[in-house]
Amino acid sequence: MSLTDDLTTAQRCLDDLDRAVARLEQRVGSGPDIRRIRSGSGHLRESLALLRETTPGAMLPDTPQRELVVIPDTPYDASLWSDVDDEGLGVRGRRAP
Template identity: 65%
Template sequence: MSVHDDLTSVQRCLDDLFRTVRRLEQQFGGGLEMRRVRTDADHLRESLALLREAAPTLSPPLRPELVPVPDTPYDSSLWTDSDDEGLGGRDRRAP
C-alpha cells in the first residue's frame, strides 16, 4: 500500500470512531470520561491532519545498493587460516 492509501484508511477508521463516540456520548451523556474520549479522538484527528500535511515531504525508504556477487569460485587461499565449519579443527576430533 502507498502512504496515501494508508492515510486514507486511517481517516476512514477515525471517521468511524467519531461516529461511535457521538453515539456513546448520546447514551452516556457528557461526563468526564466521555469528554476525555472525545478529546483523545480530537487529538488523533489533529495528528492525522499534521501527518497528511507532512506526507508529501516524506521521502520513500531508500533501497540498499545492490552488490553483484560473481559466480566464479572464490580463491582458496582466502580460507587457509580457518577451520572447516562444523567439523572442528584439523588436529581435533569432531564430536
Template identity: 60%
Template sequence: MSLQDELTAAQRCLDELVRTVARLERDVGGGLEIRRVRSDADHLRESLSLLRASVPRQPAEPPPGEVVIVPDTPYDRALWADAEEEGLGAPRDRPARDR
C-alpha cells in the same frame, strides 16, 4: 498499499471512531470519561491531519519521459536485413519461400 492509501484508511477509521464516540456520548451522557475520549479522538484527528500535510504526495504515475513520435509509414526492410525473427531464426536460415 501505498502510503497515501494507508493514511486514507487511517482517516476513515478515525472518522468512524469520532462517529461512534458521538453516539456513545448521546447514550451515556456528557460525563468526564466520555469527554476525555472525545477529546482524545479530536487530538488524534488533528495529529493525523498534520501527518497527512507533512507527507509529500506521490504522483499516481511516474512523470512522462521524452515523447517519441512513431511514423505511420512502413519501415525500410533493409534495417532488419540480418535480424533474426523470434522463433523463426535469421532470414538466411529459412527456405526461400518464407522470405
C-alpha cells in the same frame, strides 16, 4: 497499500470513532470520560492532518476527485420529450396570446 491509501484508511477509522463516540454519548451522557475520548479523538485528527502536511506525496484533497463525465455534442433523441410540455412556454402546438 500505498501511503495515500493508509492515510485515507486512518481518516475513515477516525470518522468511525467519532460516530461511535456520539452513539455512546447518547447512551451514557456527556460525562468526563466521554469528553476525554472526544479530546483524544480530536488530537488524533490533528496529528493525522499534520502527518499529511509533512509527508511528501501524502497531500490529499479534502473531497474525493470525481470522474470527468463527457457529454457528447450530438443532439438528444427528441422522442425522449414527446410526452411533456415545454415548461414556461405553454402547451405544444398552441400559440401564446
